[in-house]
Amino acid sequence: MRLRQPLILAFIAVGIAANPAALGLIGAPEQVELLATLGISLLLFVVGLRLDLHLIRSLGPVALATGLGQVVFTSVVGYFIGLALGLGHIAALYVAVALTFSSTIIIVKLLSDKREIDSLHGRIAVGFLIVQDIVVVLAMIGLSALGVAGTIEGSGVAALLVTALKGALMLAALGLLMRYVLSSLLHHLARSTELLVLAGVAWAVALAALGDHLGFSKEVGAFLAGVSIASTPYREAISTRLVSLRDFLLLFFFVGLGVQLDLQLLGTQLVPAIVLSLFVLIGNPLIVMMIMGAMGYRKRTGFLAGLTVAQISEFSFILGALGVTLGHIDRDVLGLITLVGLVTIGLSTYLILYSHPLYEWLAPRLNVFERRMPYREAKLDEGPHPLAADVILFGLGRYGGNLARHLRHRGMSVLGVDFDPQAVREWRRLGWSAQYGDAEDPEFAATLPLAHARWVVSTAPQRDVNLALLHGLGTHNYRGRTALTAHSEADAELLRQKGASIVFLPFADAAEQAADEITGASAPRSQAQV
Numbered sequence: 001m002r003l004r005q006p007l008i009l010a011f012i013a014v015g016i017a018a019n020p021a022a023l024g025l026i027g028a029p030e031q032v033e034l035l036a037t038l039g040i041s042l043l044l045f046v047v048g049l050r051l052d053l054h055l056i057r058s059l060g061p062v063a064l065a066t067g068l069g070q071v072v073f074t075s076v077v078g079y080f081i082g083l084a085l086g087l088g089h090i091a092a093l094y095v096a097v098a099l100t101f102s103s104t105i106i107i108v109k110l111l112s113d114k115r116e117i118d119s120l121h122g123r124i125a126v127g128f129l130i131v132q133d134i135v136v137v138l139a140m141i142g143l144s145a146l147g148v149a150g151t152i153e154g155s156g157v158a159a160l161l162v163t164a165l166k167g168a169l170m171l172a173a174l175g176l177l178m179r180y181v182l183s184s185l186l187h188h189l190a191r192s193t194e195l196l197v198l199a200g201v202a203w204a205v206a207l208a209a210l211g212d213h214l215g216f217s218k219e220v221g222a223f224l225a226g227v228s229i230a231s232t233p234y235r236e237a238i239s240t241r242l243v244s245l246r247d248f249l250l251l252f253f254f255v256g257l258g259v260q261l262d263l264q265l266l267g268t269q270l271v272p273a274i275v276l277s278l279f280v281l282i283g284n285p286l287i288v289m290m291i292m293g294a295m296g297y298r299k300r301t302g303f304l305a306g307l308t309v310a311q312i313s314e315f316s317f318i319l320g321a322l323g324v325t326l327g328h329i330d331r332d333v334l335g336l337i338t339l340v341g342l343v344t345i346g347l348s349t350y351l352i353l354y355s356h357p358l359y360e361w362l363a364p365r366l367n368v369f370e371r372r373m374p375y376r377e378a379k380l381d382e383g384p385h386p387l388a389a390d391v392i393l394f395g396l397g398r399y400g401g402n403l404a405r406h407l408r409h410r411g412m413s414v415l416g417v418d419f420d421p422q423a424v425r426e427w428r429r430l431g432w433s434a435q436y437g438d439a440e441d442p443e444f445a446a447t448l449p450l451a452h453a454r455w456v457v458s459t460a461p462q463r464d465v466n467l468a469l470l471h472g473l474g475t476h477n478y479r480g481r482t483a484l485t486a487h488s489e490a491d492a493e494l495l496r497q498k499g500a501s502i503v504f505l506p507f508a509d510a511a512e513q514a515a516d517e518i519t520g521a522s523a524p525r526s527q528a529q530v
Helices: 007-017 029-050 053-058 061-084 089-098 104-113 120-151 156-189 193-214 218-228 235-260 263-294 299-309 314-325 331-353 355-365 375-380 398-409 421-429 463-475 489-497 506-519
Strands: 391-394 414-418 434-436 455-458 481-485 502-504
Touching (some): 007 235, 029 120, 061 089, 089 314, 104 120, 120 314, 156 218, 193 218, 391 398, 398 414
Parallel strands (some): 391 414, 414 434
16 A cells, blocks of 8 residues: 555465465465455456446447457467467467456556546546456356367367357346346345345356356356346445455455465566566557547547556456466466566556656657547537636536536636536536546646636646646746635645645635534634635
8 A cells, every 4th residue: 555556466465475485374275265266256246247238338439449459459469479488379378368458446446546537538448448348258258168168078069069059048048037037026125235235146156156067167157147137226236335345355366376376487487577568568558549549539548548558457367267277278377477467567556646747758759649630539629618718617526516606696707627528518518618628638728718717716626636737827828817726734835835826625615614604603714715
């Protein structure tokens, strides 16, 4: 936590420390493996719960094109890199496929912490991460089917037909249950939240057992269990209550990965791990930027979205573990995938956390990834925003919306700005002037009617966002006044020193106003309110 790293790395590090070649702390590996298997199954169940069929149909073309394009590019190039590093064909294929997937859990957490999950690049990133999740599960189903086919006596064609028939019957039965049973059953169970969650776990376990019986693995069965109830109104109630249990059980999977590493082979795997890590850290963002640039997005949006795929996923480890279970690859290949995961997850976390300063440094070299007219984002600016406005307001949430209403009632014209396209559309639906944009974008201020604005107001409380906004306004010679927002007096004082005319402290303002209402006092506004 001090290093601002995902705890996955700490779990694997604990496993390495507990390795028999190190401290040898694991005395019951069978129990650890059992808990790890339960954690993986529960992870697949929760992933299935997220994949509402309506959501899959609504994925935009950029999510599909970027997600599938990056998977194909990384798989093909990674395969040949694996061969060049001396891996066999099957091992190179597993490694290449493992390199294609990025961690939805880690990326969503980092974007949420930065308050960028609703930004344009955040929405696009989440979209193609969902596409990757679908692809990795399909890959696991295919590999499991091949494993089943390999255990069936007879010709290869006959074995594949038997496997396909089993899968088709399972999906058909599941479809009938989804259509006629599950929705009404969950409706009755939902009268008790505890019973609903227990029923969800029981359903996941039942289909995991069925998947294992048919040879498709417990994980695939658990995933299908999640998908089967993802379209019901109760998926959020189930999934949110299982997240903590999922994270706890997955701890044992990652610890087990560290325990399984052959520490004697780390020296020989170091060079291949560095080569593959550089490919993931550089190659994956580049292909995303190329696809998004070709589709008409700005280089900044492509760069920020591309950084989210600069690491491999927990699914990469699961895929490698599945390959070991099926006998397709050895544990040394799984160890190589684990090393690449340690490097890429660790470094990409800092790339995402410091993405905006990194973009400012690289921006002059990224013009090749942008069309002369990025028409996709130009469409977001189409709307009734005026050539001039009294107030340019950044942040169209509840605070910004209420502030805009009061300003309009006082006869001031307001131009709203937000990096959430949905918020911009909602403002325009109300007939208000709004423009898509990011306060941290150093080039964005040039597109605003600054010459006629009396005030530029930011309702975002993040210090870095407001400092970047002040810098952008100064660069473009803005002569009006600025009103910014902060959550602490220390941040407020820093913003005043950097040139802010007024700094609002919403919590302090609201608390003092509430105290005035309670006591009937009419004390003058304190310095904390400005």
